[in-house]
Amino acid sequence: MSLPDGLRLRRAHPQDLDDVMWLEHASFPTDAWSASQMSGELYSPHGYYIVVETTEGGAPTIVGYAGLSSLAGNPVADVQTIAVAADRRGTGIGRVLFTELLDEARRRGVREVFLEVRADNPVAQAMYTGFGFERIAVRPRYYQPDGVDAWVMRAELSPAAPTPGVGPIGQETLDERD
Numbered sequence: 001m002s003l004p005d006g007l008r009l010r011r012a013h014p015q016d017l018d019d020v021m022w023l024e025h026a027s028f029p030t031d032a033w034s035a036s037q038m039s040g041e042l043y044s045p046h047g048y049y050i051v052v053e054t055t056e057g058g059a060p061t062i063v064g065y066a067g068l069s070s071l072a073g074n075p076v077a078d079v080q081t082i083a084v085a086a087d088r089r090g091t092g093i094g095r096v097l098f099t100e101l102l103d104e105a106r107r108r109g110v111r112e113v114f115l116e117v118r119a120d121n122p123v124a125q126a127m128y129t130g131f132g133f134e135r136i137a138v139r140p141r142y143y144q145p146d147g148v149d150a151w152v153m154r155a156e157l158s159p160a161a162p163t164p165g166v167g168p169i170g171q172e173t174l175d176e177r178d
């Protein structure tokens with residue numbers, strides 16, 4: 001699995017908030033998180049947020065982000081969010097982000113991962129299904145103001161050989177996956 005040339009994966013920093021929020025609003029026009037919600041996520045000790053950014057020319061630009069949450073020692077984790085810039089979708093960035101979230105879950109000893117996805121989002125559903133997630137419940141009209149159902153999806157994780165993470169917040173440990 002690899003990122004397209006000119007992109008790299010790294011741990012998110014709280015300073016990424018503005019870029020992430022821009023992408024959040026573009027990706028979830030009717031039910032975006034607020035900046036304070038997102039800020040809480042980026043600072044949370046239970047979270048693991050990562051971004052993909054461009055490395056070519058000018059200032060780096062974030063083109064994708066994703067987040068996982070799990071309490072220390074808890075064998076259960078939640079995928080909180082994932083989004084890729086519209087003009088970069090379908091090029092493998094989502095797959096790289098999602099793979100890294102599941103790798104982090106395994107590093108934390110997680111055995112069960114849950115997520116919610118809109119019932120009208122077949123692209124995300126296809127990605128999750130491809131990673132072994134199954135729909136286990138439906139939450140009627142969960143997404144407001146649209147009144148769209150949520151699918152609750154779940155996957156069991158098998159323990160795997162540990163892989164290195166992409167570095168703690170604030171540390172410039174960058175990881176180009178290839």
Ligand SMILES: CC(C)(COP(=O)(O)OP(=O)(O)OC[C@H]1O[C@@H](n2cnc3c(N)ncnc32)[C@H](O)[C@@H]1OP(=O)(O)O)[C@@H](O)C(=O)NCCC(=O)NCCS
Nearest residue numbers: 027082083084089090091092093094095117123124126127
């Ligand atoms: C869902 C999302 C993150 C996927 O990111 P992406 O970078 O486009 O995905 P990738 O190119 O890595 O493809 C990963 C998988 O997604 C699915 N997928 C991607 N594009 C697809 C399309 N046009 N049609 C159907 N499935 C598609 C496939 O299962 C694909 O796996 P495959 O390549 O083995 O077939 C992206 O579409 C997105 O940001 N959507 C808007 C935000 C969103 O809906 N987030 C999910 C909230 S629950």
